Amino acid sequence: MTIHAPIPRPDRRPLTIRLATPRGFCAGVDRAIQIVERALEKYGAPVYVRHEIVHNRHVVERLKAMGAVFVRELDECPDDRPVVFSAHGVPKSVPAGARARDLFFLDATCPLVSKVHVEAERHHAAGRHIILIGHTGHPEVVGTMGQLPPGAISLVETVADAEAFQRPGDAALAYATQTTLSVDDTAEILAVLKRRFPELPDPHKEDICYATTNRQEAVKRLGEGCDLVLVVGSKNSSNSARLVEVAIRAGARDARLVDDAGHVDWNWFDGVSTVGVTAGASAPEPLIAALVDAIADRFDATVVEDAGERETVTFKLPRALTD
Template identity: 60%
Template sequence: MNKPPLTILLAGPRGFCAGVDRAIRIVELALKKYGPPVYVRHEIVHNRYVVEGLEKQGAIFVEELEEIPENVPAVFSAHGVPKSVFAEAEERGMFYLDATCPLVTKVHVDAHRQERDGSETILIGHAGHPEVIGTMGQMTKRPMLLVENKEQAETLKVGDPDNLAFVTQTTLSVDDTAEIVRVLQRRFPNIQAPRKEDICYATTNRQAAVKALASRCDALIVIGAPNSSNSNRLAEVGKNQGCEKSILIERAADLDFTWLDGVQKLGLTAGASAPEILVQELIAACEEKFSVTVEDVNVTDEDVEFSLPRALTS
């Protein structure tokens, strides 16, 4: 039987970013150097496939430090942790490796500087996301104000409108964040921006790639975890760019192929914590049902790499 044709527009860049790659390498190298078990506080990155792969090698994932026994190495996830977690680890004399992405650390440093300069800091981000919990937990004098959307930016109450600064989560929608910032700047013209954009290169590039292909697609699939912020944003960007049929799935087995009925051009991308093997798995699953042509839509090349903690390289 002849298979119907399907063109897959494959977004580039997609998938792993330098921060995720570094975090996974830290756990793998810790397992190699110290032997299992290595405890990891929170999912090292938001991807079940990655987490299960590391579990097979001897990593144990927990949510709180108190679940980690004495005398075993601990790793803190790529999303960053509140200062209180470092303090507790020091107090307990734990040996820990910090896998916080350097671009998240940059946001923490900005927030410190703003606090030191006496500003009240606003964080644009999503309540409850581990990165937001970690960033809000950097403050030592007064809590950050969290703004999740334009509506909240319109009604936010601040201490002194002339003594404000903001930072953002690294994995937000570039366009939605620009709108929120515009509202804040209109209401508080003297608000200080971060020195350099907080939304990271990987988030920006993956969204740009989706924008480049969304209007040409009948449907868009984003491979990523339901709790992955940047993956959710990619599906939203697809919809906002005119590809209403945009979904986020963890892997090929989650796709009901009737969803592709009538689709001739399918956009395909992956969030920054989703490995390429899951993209290829989806393409292979499509090839069983369609005569597939893959077309690369690459908007830029990435060559970012982050160094590893010295404890693992010496």
Template identity: 60%
Template sequence: MSIAEKPALSLLIAAPRGFCAGVDRAIRIVELALEKHGAPVYVRHEIVHNRYVVAELREKGAIFVEDLAEVPAGAPVVFSAHGVPKSVPADAESRGLAYLDATCPLVSKVHRQAERLVEAGRHIVFIGHCGHPEVIGTFGQVPQGAMTLVETAADVAKLAPADPDNLAFLTQTTLSVDDTAEIVAALKARFPSIQGPRGEDICYATSNRQAAVKAIAAECDAMLVIGAPNSSNSQRLVEVAQRRGVRAKLIQRAAELERGWLDGVRTLGITAGASAPEKLVRELIDRLAEHFSITEKEVETAREDIAFKLPRSLEVA
């Protein structure tokens, strides 16, 4: 097919998209640990929820495990960006493992807030997704029974706290901004004295990527989100687009896209979750260019210049 015969396809590419500062830091921690210790370096859970990133690090010598029991005594191990319960570093220390904590600093901030609230005698209502590693890690910062999980506004009506006037709420960092606002409103309506976090718990990257999708949705016939099925922030981007009336699909790589899905699409939105590298965005655009005469337009809604410090033991001079 000649270029002239290819159907036209306009691409609206959301910005910001892709890697956030916490993901950049976590990946760099594994890379620097490999440089410092040599292979293998063990990583508890996927360092970030992206199969491509995990495969690249595995090729460099990282070994991914779900349980510290799989790590040989004395071996270096990295904890994922999602955070871990306090019992995990305690277990690592008891087994003599040299560990590095790649928990995103914004998740760590929620951990410290949870500790302070419990020390102050408040029961925490935690807004999040059951079973997500970040939720498991946050619950593991405080004594059992000190937090209650809610996933929807409907869950708020079922709450039966022992002391309704002594509550606080915190949230997972990768939630839907709109859904969370609805749940927070329900909490405040039912428990007027509930104490919220000093600042927004949903991280800047999650909020910015959702806002960028909202900014282009009205002009799109369909939208593709590059990210993993187990990536909370990527799944939320799909939902944001769908709620704006846009047909949206989550894909991990360009090869997953079926040509027929684009039938009738003249303007396609593209974004990527916070753990998806930019090279996967370019891979998708190159794949589309094989079948369409494409024009690209990046729509930027925010600038991100945040960077997080590395652990002192890995800081590069």
């Protein structure tokens, strides 16, 4: 969606709006949403979705209106309707339970999360104990830990956790990370682990996904020159919350997470001459455009789009939806 230039308002205070690039939907989120939409087109409503397909309230509400039914567990799903697993991934017990009931299911797990699952299984098969850097209770962490038997993975959330971690016996070690973490926070935790356990191998490829990394780099550039940074995203979106933290660290005087333009407190703009606008990987572009319009309605705004990484990654849909 194109962000249109605002109408000049010379009678109002001038304000520069800097738009981060990239921002908003990533390939994994786009794929997951398409899976639900295509399933509704092909099989009709209702289609059941285990947990929020992505962490964005507006996306979830729109899909509900189309006929998606969001549930917490499979026992809430009837036997005769399709079920979609969320983009965050699920423990192995979930598809096993679906197969036991002969449910038709579609797995919308982001391929980059699936890559972490495969790495965890590879390390486990090689006899290594896995340290997972991530946030307790996040669906992605629950899904990754659920790929292996209890006790095979130890969760580390902070530098203090990394200092306190104890190797189980004389086990060889490996590590993996949640894909939506702060790149800088993860580097600090990993530095401690590498100091304590120098033999820790590097992953074949970075676990933190390209989209998370690109959006954090973009918001660093905003933070360096903005008085205020607004991040469009829902509170339960890990990657969106990290963008707020990154903006503050980069030098922004203030940074806020907002669901949409209706959640902006205009007192935040007191003394602000430059505002940065970005969005988490699960936030739709129309919400960003609406926020820019709302700001432009109150100020004599000039919109500048920052130069940044242009993303061309796409992920294939399940064959059941493309045949």
